[in-house]
Amino acid sequence: MKKWQAVLGVSVTCAMLMNGCSNKAATSNSSKSADGAVSIKLMHRYQTSNIGKSPEDTAVLDGVERFKKDHPEVEIVEEQLQNEDYSIKAQALAAADDMPDVFIVPGSWMTNFVANGIVLPLNEELDKRPEWRDGYRPGTLDAGTRDGSVYGIPIAAGPTHLIYYNADLFADIGYDHFPKDWNEVMDAGSKLAAKGINLFSYGDKGKGYALSSWISALTDRYNGPAWTESILAGNGAAFTDAGFIQAISTMSDLSKAGYLNKDMNSVDGDTMVSYYFEGRSAAFVSGIWSAMNVVNNAPDNVKNATKLAVFPAAPGGKGNPLASSGGAGVYYSINAKIKPGPKLDAIMTLLEYMTGSQSAKLMAEVGGFPAFDPGQFDSAKLHPIALAAYEASAAADATKIFDLWFDASIVEVINTEIQSVMSGARTPEQMAEAVQQAYKTFLSKR
Amino acid sequence: MGKALRPTRWLTLLYLLPGLAVYSFVVLVPILSAFRYSFYSWTGGPRRSFIGLDNYVEIMRDHVFWHSFLNNGLMTVYGLIGQVGLAFLFALFLLSRAVRFKALHRTISFFPSTLAPIIIAFLWTLIYNYNYGLLNEGLKLLGLERLAQSWLDLSGPIVLLVSIPLSWQNIGFYTLLMLAGLSAINKEVLEVAELDGATGFRKAWYVIIPLAKPTLMVASLLCIANNMRGFEHIYAMTGGGPGNASSVMALYAYDTSFLRFRYGYGSALAIAIMALTLLIILLSAFALQRKRSTDGGVS
Numbered sequence: 001m002k003k004w005q006a007v008l009g010v011s012v013t014c015a016m017l018m019n020g021c022s023n024k025a026a027t028s029n030s031s032k033s034a035d036g037a038v039s040i041k042l043m044h045r046y047q048t049s050n051i052g053k054s055p056e057d058t059a060v061l062d063g064v065e066r067f068k069k070d071h072p073e074v075e076i077v078e079e080q081l082q083n084e085d086y087s088i089k090a091q092a093l094a095a096a097d098d099m100p101d102v103f104i105v106p107g108s109w110m111t112n113f114v115a116n117g118i119v120l121p122l123n124e125e126l127d128k129r130p131e132w133r134d135g136y137r138p139g140t141l142d143a144g145t146r147d148g149s150v151y152g153i154p155i156a157a158g159p160t161h162l163i164y165y166n167a168d169l170f171a172d173i174g175y176d177h178f179p180k181d182w183n184e185v186m187d188a189g190s191k192l193a194a195k196g197i198n199l200f201s202y203g204d205k206g207k208g209y210a211l212s213s214w215i216s217a218l219t220d221r222y223n224g225p226a227w228t229e230s231i232l233a234g235n236g237a238a239f240t241d242a243g244f245i246q247a248i249s250t251m252s253d254l255s256k257a258g259y260l261n262k263d264m265n266s267v268d269g270d271t272m273v274s275y276y277f278e279g280r281s282a283a284f285v286s287g288i289w290s291a292m293n294v295v296n297n298a299p300d301n302v303k304n305a306t307k308l309a310v311f312p313a314a315p316g317g318k319g320n321p322l323a324s325s326g327g328a329g330v331y332y333s334i335n336a337k338i339k340p341g342p343k344l345d346a347i348m349t350l351l352e353y354m355t356g357s358q359s360a361k362l363m364a365e366v367g368g369f370p371a372f373d374p375g376q377f378d379s380a381k382l383h384p385i386a387l388a389a390y391e392a393s394a395a396a397d398a399t400k401i402f403d404l405w406f407d408a409s410i411v412e413v414i415n416t417e418i419q420s421v422m423s424g425a426r427t428p429e430q431m432a433e434a435v436q437q438a439y440k441t442f443l444s445k446r
Numbered sequence: 447m448g449k450a451l452r453p454t455r456w457l458t459l460l461y462l463l464p465g466l467a468v469y470s471f472v473v474l475v476p477i478l479s480a481f482r483y484s485f486y487s488w489t490g491g492p493r494r495s496f497i498g499l500d501n502y503v504e505i506m507r508d509h510v511f512w513h514s515f516l517n518n519g520l521m522t523v524y525g526l527i528g529q530v531g532l533a534f535l536f537a538l539f540l541l542s543r544a545v546r547f548k549a550l551h552r553t554i555s556f557f558p559s560t561l562a563p564i565i566i567a568f569l570w571t572l573i574y575n576y577n578y579g580l581l582n583e584g585l586k587l588l589g590l591e592r593l594a595q596s597w598l599d600l601s602g603p604i605v606l607l608v609s610i611p612l613s614w615q616n617i618g619f620y621t622l623l624m625l626a627g628l629s630a631i632n633k634e635v636l637e638v639a640e641l642d643g644a645t646g647f648r649k650a651w652y653v654i655i656p657l658a659k660p661t662l663m664v665a666s667l668l669c670i671a672n673n674m675r676g677f678e679h680i681y682a683m684t685g686g687g688p689g690n691a692s693s694v695m696a697l698y699a700y701d702t703s704f705l706r707f708r709y710g711y712g713s714a715l716a717i718a719i720m721a722l723t724l725l726i727i728l729l730s731a732f733a734l735q736r737k738r739s740t741d742g743g744v745s
Contacts, residue, residue, distance in 0.1 A: 091704060097492040112707050116491020207685060263576040263596035265688040280577075408706045420689030425601040 038346045039075040041100035044332075045086035055292065055368025056156050062362055063354035070353075074346045094118055102347055105152055105333045107143035107404035108411065114146045119333040121149040124340075125348050132352050135360075140371035143404045144331040152331025153351050158288035158369035158393040159326035160401050161217035161310065164276065164385075165283035168305040169197060178283075178309035182250065185312060189259035192282050199259035201281035203272030204422070207415035210251070211403045213285050215414065216325035217311055218247035220399040224318030228400050234443050239435040246314070248421060248428035255422045265419045277302055285311075288326075291389035292367045308388045310396070319399070326398035328371045369393045413438040477720070484714035489707045501714035511715065514686075514693045515722065520605045521612070521694065522673040522726075528613030530665045533620030534658075537628055538650055540621070552625075556618035563615070567682035570611040574598050574683075598684055601691040608692055612679055616672070620665050627661025628654065663734045667727055674723040695719045 042064075050057035068076060079100070081089060086104065093099050094113065105113055113119045126133040137157060144152030165178050173191040175184075189199040204210045220228065223243035230237035254260055261267070261275055269286065276284045277298050284290075294306055313321030332351055338344050353359065360370035364377045367386040379387055403411050417434050420426040453461070484501055488494040505511055536555060539545050558566065573580045576596035585593050597607055631654065639653045655662070677696040680686060686693035686701070696719060703712030 088704070091490055095490045095709060109707075112489050113491065116489060116493050118491050205685060205687070207687065261576070261596075263599055266571070266574075266576075266596060266598035266684065409708070412701065412706050416687070416689050419687045420601070420691070423599055423601050423688040423691075425689060425691070 037073055037075060038343050039077060040102060040343070040347055040350060041077045041079075042102045042350075043079045043081065043086075043090070043100045044102075044104045045081050045083050047080050047082070052366075053296075055363045055366045058366050059359045059363035059368065059370065060155060060354050063356075063359040064350070066358070067350050067353040071346070071349070074350075076350070099335050101335050101338060101343075102332060102350070103335070105144075105331050107152075107327075107329050107331065107401075108408060110144060110151060110331065110404075111146065111407070113333065114149075114151055117336050119151045120336045120338060121151060122153070122334065122348075123148075123150055125344065126150060129348065129352065132356050135357060135372050137371060137373050139398055140328040143327055143329070143401075144333075152333045153355050154328030154371035155330055155332065155355050156363065156368055157326065157328040157371040157398075158389075159310075159324035159396050159398065160212040160287040160329075161214070161285060161324045161326070162288060162290075162389060162392060163283055163285050163309040163311070164290060164294060164306055165309060166276070166279075166302060166305045167307045168301070169279070169282040178307070179312060181312045182315065186253070186257065186259075188282075189254065189257060193258060197279070198261050198275070198281040199283060200254065201272045201275035201284045202255075202260045202264040202422075203267040203269050204264060204419060205266055205268045207419065208403060208411075209269060209272075210418045210422070211411065211414055212325065212401050213287060214251055215247060215418065216399065216402045217323070218250055218314070219244055219402070220319040220323055220325065221311060221314035221317045221321065222246045222319065224320075225399055226318075228402075228405070231439070232400075232405055239439055240429075240432045243318070244435075245428050245432050248418070248431055250314075251418075252421050252424075252428055256424065260422075265423055273297075288369050288389050288393050291386045294385050295367065295383040303383075303385070306385055308385070308392050310392070320397050322395075322397060323399045324392070324396040325401045326393065326396060327401060327404070329401065329404060364390065407442050409442055410435065410438050480713040480716045482713075483710055484717050486710040486713075488710035488713075490703075490709045494710070497710070501711050502718070504711065505714060505718050510690055510693065511695065511698055511718075513690055514695045514698045517605050517692065518674050518676065518694050521609050521676055522670050524606060524609035525612065525616075525669045525673040526666060528609065529616045529620050530662065530669050532613065533617050533665070534624050534662065536617065536621045537624035538654070540625060541628055552621070555621050558615045559618040561615065563678035564682050566611050566615045567679045570614075570679075571598065571683050574607065599688055601688050604684065604688070604692040608680055608683055611683070612673070612676065615679075616669075620669070623665050624658070624661060627658050631657045663731075666734065667731060670727055670730055671723060674726065675719070695722075 044060070046054075046057040046060045048057075048061060051061055052058060064076065064078065067074075077100075087106075090099075090103060090105075094116070097118075099118060105119065110119075136154065140154045140157045141150055141152075144150060144154060163178060169192065170176075170178065170188065173188060173195070175188055179185040179188050185199070192199050202209075223237075223241065227237045227241065227243060229235075231239075255264065261272075261281065267275075272284055273286070273290060273293055275281050279302065294303060298306065310322060310324050332355065334344070334347055338347070355370075356372055357374065360372035360374040361377045363370040364374045365379075365381065367382060367390075369390060379390070382390070402414070406414075413435050414431075417426065417431040421428055421431050483494075485496060485498060486494040487497045487500070540548055540551060545551065561569075572578070574597035576582060576594070576599075579597070581597065582594040585591060598604070600607070635657070636649070636653065639649050644652060675696055676694050677700070680692055680694050680697055681700070684692045686697050695715070699712050699715035699719060702708050702715060
């Protein structure tokens with residue numbers, strides 16, 4: 001009996017010690033290093049090895065290097081993580097209330113981070129730098145703003161919905177353009193199917209592709225932006241409204257007719273694009289980020305034939321037929337514990353280096369679409385596909401990307417249900433019912 | 447051990463301390479923390495609010511969780527047949543005189559157990575692949591082209607399909623366990639059985655199985671525990687899809703915490719998984735034990 005008590009005592013002591021350690025680590029948040037110089041802890045998911053390959057990584061890291069050169073008195077402790085690793089580590093640090101000074105917040109996390117007081121409102125600091133603040137494209141600050149306060153500085157923007165299509169394959173079936181309405185889409189689909197080619201390749205294994213590249217844009221075609229606003233405000237719009245069901249039905253019709261690859265729910269975005277490269281499909285729907293993938297990796301005949309389009313107008317739809325879901329998706333935020341002073345000044349300057357005018361120019365020149373408007377830049381070196389994607393992005397009337405705006409509990413249900421619908425196990429109506437149920441639960445807890 | 451050599455009670459405790467410290471840090475503290483967090487509404491930041499048993503009440507009504515639980519149950523059944531059952535047959539074959547190159551068979555059957563689950567999942571994703579997969583290629587070779595499928599997109603038999611790689615990976619381990627158990631059976635008993643005319647199936651059914659029951663029971667309990675906490679294979683192969691068709695409890699708890707930012711509810715799910723697993727193991731241990739005593743078997 002006594003032995004048991006001792007063992008129990010020891011383990012409880014250990015547990016308390018461990019807890020003590022973690023709490024201590026969480027509360028130590030030195031704003032200055034020993035010699036009084038400013039030190040900034042920066043955690044992000046851009047990598048030196050991606051310089052030259054990815055426009056975002058190239059531009060952001062170039063900004064960090066320029067800052068280091070111009071401000072040698074500031075020490076930057078930088079941690080570069082892979083995408084997945086970043087998400088896990090950032091969430092663990094947030095839960096332990098131990099975030100670094102500057103970190104990346106995907107738009108879909110923003111509501112949660114604001115509610116938990118993890119991120120600092122930046123309005124006052126931005127007001128001190130009006131030229132930088134006003135340089136952002138319209139709408140790009142939105143998903144980082146809550147109740148009028150800006151909590152995040154956007155990095156890249158652009159549509160999550162563009163259609164990359166192989167004009168040669170469409171010419172073979174008598175189309176000298178991408179189908180102009182949904183009847184033409186289905187007609188092209190059947191003609192391509194007769195040749196053993198899928199109209200679209202589609203890859204939603206990661207759950208999320210359908211929502212950002214298809215559902216956000218299609219629902220807007222049918223319902224118009226007022227519906228989205230009403231859903232977000234809880235003003236009476238419902239997922240069981242006809243437009244949402246029509247959008248899902250449009251997708252499910254393509255799947256039922258066999259115009260998509262059969263393995264649509266078990267392959268990811270990379271495989272989807274490679275099916276297009278291999279000529280198994282005549283088109284794929286994706287964001288602007290796929291432009292450089294086509295430029296760098298597509299076989300020449302596919303690359304030269306690739307053109308860009310957006311979904312045709314929806315019959316009787318209320319939305320702008322040229323709109324594309326888009327905006328900025330990822331933001332730089334600052335730890336809420338940082339007080340105004342030299343450190344915060346240095347951090348804001350660093351952010352301006354990483355995302356502002358110079359960095360934006362560089363990002364545009366290497367094929368990206370920065371959130372900050374780069375103005376005139378040298379587009380001569382850009383491949384026509386990258387330039388077309390850039391121009392389509394600049395011209396598009398960006399509508400909200402649902403996964404950045406809807407609550408995570410609703411997003412998760414849509415992501416899961418759409419797989420069931422596409423695989424034929426559920427109907428669009430059943431899906432709408434389930435999403436509406438999740439929406440009601442969310443509203444009741446608000 | 448002689449009394450002089452026996453360490454004092456305090457010294458024993460001191461020897462145990464490093465192991466205990468590590469154990470409590472990696473096992474006890476997380477479980478206790480999860481238990482505590484399961485009473486909170488917590489979205490993963492510094493702010494938490496106490497909501498009592500609400501999370502557990504929600505679990506009772508959460509049909510996705512119970513669907514995942516059923517999937518775990520199905521996987522366990524497939525596991526008991528595909529892992530323990532087949533391993534037992536393999537072990538019988540490996541012990542029989544008719545089989546040659548026993549060491550080679552043993553090594554090959556154990557090989558998949560040495561691979562990481564993520565590699566197994568990747569390998570089988572390739573096997574099931576619609577365009578390049580081994581399975582569809584094989585069907586084409588056999589002239590059964592119309593049976594070719596995008597296997598992991600089938601909602602119906604998806605749990606069976608993801609259970610096959612699990613069995614493929616674990617069968618070697620259970621075969622070794624069975625071999626150890628079977629080789630402990632007294633050779634004379636087997637010889638006597640053969641003299642009495644029991645061969646092949648009859649020998650296995652009337653002599654070997656009753657004598658190997660303790661091994662079979664341990665293997666079954668291990669298999670149940672493994673399948674109740676299954677995660678990696680499903681996560682990598684289907685992510686629980688299509689829809690929720692192949693979702694399992696651990697994957698659901700992971701998604702709830704890390705994708706839906708409901709850490710409190712996720713913790714409650716983790717505790718529920720632990721409780722359900724313990725319950726099932728206790729029940730099956732009880733059932734197996736009782737059966738043994740009514741059989742009048744030897745322990």
